[in-house]
Amino acid sequence: MLKLMRGELYRLLHKKSMYIYFGALAVTYALVVYVRSGGFSAQSVVSDAMNFFNFLPALAGGFLFAALYTDDLNSKNLIALVGFGVSKTKIVVTRFILMALLSALVFALVPLFHGMLYTLLGWAPAQVAWTTIYAASLKYFLMTVAFAALAGIVVYGLQRTTFSMVLYILLAFNVVSGLITVVLKTFAPNLSNYLMASISDRIMLAAMGSGSLVTPIVLYVAYVACAGALSVLAFHKKEMEF
Numbered sequence: 070m071l072k073l074m075r076g077e078l079y080r081l082l083h084k085k086s087m088y089i090y091f092g093a094l095a096v097t098y099a100l101v102v103y104v105r106s107g108g109f110s111a112q113s114v115v116s117d118a119m120n121f122f123n124f125l126p127a128l129a130g131g132f133l134f135a136a137l138y139t140d141d142l143n144s145k146n147l148i149a150l151v152g153f154g155v156s157k158t159k160i161v162v163t164r165f166i167l168m169a170l171l172s173a174l175v176f177a178l179v180p181l182f183h184g185m186l187y188t189l190l191g192w193a194p195a196q197v198a199w200t201t202i203y204a205a206s207l208k209y210f211l212m213t214v215a216f217a218a219l220a221g222i223v224v225y226g227l228q229r230t231t232f233s234m235v236l237y238i239l240l241a242f243n244v245v246s247g248l249i250t251v252v253l254k255t256f257a258p259n260l261s262n263y264l265m266a267s268i269s270d271r272i273m274l275a276a277m278g279s280g281s282l283v284t285p286i287v288l289y290v291a292y293v294a295c296a297g298a299l300s301v302l303a304f305h306k307k308e309m310e311f
Contacts, residue, residue, distance in 0.1 A: 208273035220240060259310055
């Protein structure tokens with residue numbers, strides 16, 4: 070598995086489009102912050118983080134999901150790996166670990182970039198603000214990884230690039246959770262606490278010192294583990310054409 074992981078990392082780190090894409094995102098965000106800087110207050114660095122980080126699962130996570138999951142479908146690399154005897158379970162686990170690691174790197178760097186921009190504009194975050202900013206980043210990191218695990222079921226079960234990306238984007242923009250929440254409010258309102266948005270919110274609040282981490286962490290791990298197990302099952306059930 071380590072050999073497979075190293076090969077994938079090498080491929081991604083030599084993917085020029087990744088650097089161009091994230092560079093363009095950074096420049097665009099810097100311009101947006103600069104344009105809005107005339108109306109900043111002491112709370113802007115925190116409130117803007119809460120608002121803008123909301124787009125990261127789609128904008129940053131979407132690219133990583135495409136690079137790790139759907140590129141294999143387009144290039145037929147998934148078929149080649151299985152044909153060379155690589156375990157399907159190993160492929161699923163490797164992709165998930167890489168998605169988690171690369172997402173962690175992105176969501177660790179984004180708050181630093183965010184804070185640097187505001188510092189350069191004269192609104193340096195206070196110590197307590199950093200806690201909130203990183204807690205917000207943690208929330209959206211958790212959502213990104215969970216959404217990738219869910220969309221991965223479609224990747225391995227249907228092996229259709231379009232369906233996989235559409236599902237991921239719908240999850241990332243909270244379209245799916247919004248629809249489910251509407252249904253649950255009518256039939257089972259208490260179950261909305263077990264949606265990923267609620268679970269990640271509780272983890273974020275606990276990271277800020279409000280509430281317990283134990284229950285939401287257990288729910289999150291169970292959520293991702295179930296999605297991973299379903300991905301493995303779907304992959305083993307899917308017949309591949311060599």
